[in-house]
Amino acid sequence: MTIRLVIFVVAFMNLSSALPAQETATASPVPVATPTGITDPEVATRAWLETMPTNEKARSDAYFEGGYWLILWNFLVTVAIALLLLATGLSARIRDLAAARTSFRPVQAAIYAIGFAIITWALNLPLNCYEGFVREHQYGMSNQTFGAWFGESLKALAVALVILPIVFAILYRIFQAAARTWWIWGTVFGIILATLLNMAAPVLIEPIFNKYTPLTDPKIRDPILALARANEIPVQQVFVVDQSRQTKRVSANVSGLAGTTRIALNDNLLNQCTLPEIREVMAHEMGHYVLNHGAKITMSLAIFIFIGFALAAATFNRIIRKRGPSWGVKGIADPAGFPLFMLIFATYAFLLTPITNTMTRTIEREADIFGLNAAREPDAAAMVALKLGKYRKMEPTALEEFIFFDHPSGRSRIRMAMDWKAAQLPCDGLR
Numbered sequence: 396m397t398i399r400l401v402i403f404v405v406a407f408m409n410l411s412s413a414l415p416a417q418e419t420a421t422a423s424p425v426p427v428a429t430p431t432g433i434t435d436p437e438v439a440t441r442a443w444l445e446t447m448p449t450n451e452k453a454r455s456d457a458y459f460e461g462g463y464w465l466i467l468w469n470f471l472v473t474v475a476i477a478l479l480l481l482a483t484g485l486s487a488r489i490r491d492l493a494a495a496r497t498s499f500r501p502v503q504a505a506i507y508a509i510g511f512a513i514i515t516w517a518l519n520l521p522l523n524c525y526e527g528f529v530r531e532h533q534y535g536m537s538n539q540t541f542g543a544w545f546g547e548s549l550k551a552l553a554v555a556l557v558i559l560p561i562v563f564a565i566l567y568r569i570f571q572a573a574a575r576t577w578w579i580w581g582t583v584f585g586i587i588l589a590t591l592l593n594m595a596a597p598v599l600i601e602p603i604f605n606k607y608t609p610l611t612d613p614k615i616r617d618p619i620l621a622l623a624r625a626n627e628i629p630v631q632q633v634f635v636v637d638q639s640r641q642t643k644r645v646s647a648n649v650s651g652l653a654g655t656t657r658i659a660l661n662d663n664l665l666n667q668c669t670l671p672e673i674r675e676v677m678a679h680e681m682g683h684y685v686l687n688h689g690a691k692i693t694m695s696l697a698i699f700i701f702i703g704f705a706l707a708a709a710t711f712n713r714i715i716r717k718r719g720p721s722w723g724v725k726g727i728a729d730p731a732g733f734p735l736f737m738l739i740f741a742t743y744a745f746l747l748t749p750i751t752n753t754m755t756r757t758i759e760r761e762a763d764i765f766g767l768n769a770a771r772e773p774d775a776a777a778m779v780a781l782k783l784g785k786y787r788k789m790e791p792t793a794l795e796e797f798i799f800f801d802h803p804s805g806r807s808r809i810r811m812a813m814d815w816k817a818a819q820l821p822c823d824g825l826r
C-alpha cells in the first residue's frame with residue numbers, strides 16, 4: 396500500500412507500510428535453462444543470477460539506483476515546502492484565516508489542517524507525478540492512464556482531508572493543554588494513531604483504491620489454505636486485489652493488525668506466476684503473520700515516534716525563539732508552527748533511512764526463511780527473486796544493501812534458497 400498524501404500522515408503510514416511489505420515484480424520469462432541440478436549453493440546462486448539477461452539487469456540497476464536519488468529529492472522537497480510555508484508567512488496566514496472563522500481552538504487547528512493538506516499536496520504533485528507516473532511508465536512498470544493516476548492522487552488527498560483535521564484537532568488540543576509535557580503526550584497520541592491507521596488500512600483505506608475479492612479458483616486457493624492450516628493461521632479465505640489497474644508488478648501483502656489482518660495476492664501474481672512460485676510468495680507473507688512482524692514493527696515505530704518527539708522537544712522552542720517572530724509562529728501550541736514540526740521529523744526520518752531499512756530487511760529475511768521452510772520450493776524461491784529483480788538491483792555492494800535495501804537483494808535471496816536446497820532436509824514423501 397502506498398498512499399502518498401500529506402507528509403505527516405505519510406511519515407507514519409509509509410513506515411507502517413513497512414509491515415504490508417509488498418513483494419513486487421513485473422512478469423519475467425522463465426530462463427531458457429534453469430540451474431536446478433547444481434548442488435553447490437555458491438555455484439547454483441551464480442548460475443541463477445546469470446540467467447538474467449545483461450540488458451534487463453542494467454535496466455533494473457538503473458531503476459533501483461534512481462530510487463536512491465528519489466529518497467534525497469523527496470527529503471529536499473519536504474524541507475523546501477516547510478521553509479516556504481514558514482518564511483513566506485503562508486502558514487501564519489492559514490492560521491489567521493482559521494482563527495477568523497471560529498474561536499474554538501480544535502476547530503481552528505482542523506481548518507489549518509485542510510489548508511496545509513491542500514497546499515502540500517499541490518507542491519508535492521510534480522515530484523509525485525514523476526515518481527509515481529512518468530518514471531513507472533519509462534521503465535514499463537505501469538499501464539495506468541494519467542487520468543487514472545491523477546484520480547488516485549485526488550482520492551489520497553480526500554483521505555488526508557478526512558484524517559488530518561481530526562489528527563490536528565486532537566494533537567493541538569494536547570499541545571495546548573500540556574505546555575511542558577506535550578512531547579510525551581504527543582508520543583502517546585502518535586503511537587495510538589499509527590496503530591489505528593494500521594488496523595484501519597485493510598478495512599477502510601485500501602478498498603478506496605482497489606477491490607478485494609475472495610480467491611475462488613480451488614487449484615490455487617486450496618494449496619494456499621493448506622499452507623495456512625499447516626502453520627496455524629486462522630484464515631478461511633485468501634483475497635485477490637485488482638492491482639493490474641495500477642501496475643504490471645506481481646505483488647502480495649499482509650496488512651492490518653490484530654483482528655483486521657488480511658493476506659492478499661494481486662491479480663498479476665495469479666496470472667504470471669506458477670503455483671510453486673505463488674506458494675513460495677504466500678508462505679513468505681504467512682511468515683510475517685506467524686512471526687508477529689506486525690507487533691514488532693508497531694513497537695519499533697513506537698520507539699521511532701518517541702525519539703522523534705524528544706528531538707522536537709529539544710529543538711522546536713529554540714528555533715521558534717529565534718525565528719518565530721519573523722514567521723508569525725508563537726510556539727508549539729500554534730498550528731502555524733506545524734511545518735517546523737514536519738521539518739524536524741522529516742530530517743530525523745531521512746537520517747535514519749539505513750536503520751529503518753535494515754530493520755525491515757531483517758524481518759523480510761526472517762519471512763524468507765519461514766517461506767522456504769513452509770513452501771519447500773527453493774527453485775521457485777530463486778525464480779521469484781529473479782522476477783523481483785526486475786525492479787530491485789540484484790547484486791548491490793554490501794554498503795548499498797545496508798543503506799538502501801528494505802528487502803534482501805536478489806542475490807541474498809537466491810543464496811538463501813540454494814543454501815536451503817543444498818542442506819537436503821528430509822521432506823517426508825513430499826518429493
Ligand SMILES: [Zn+2]
Binds near residue numbers: 415417
Ligand atoms: Zn515480506
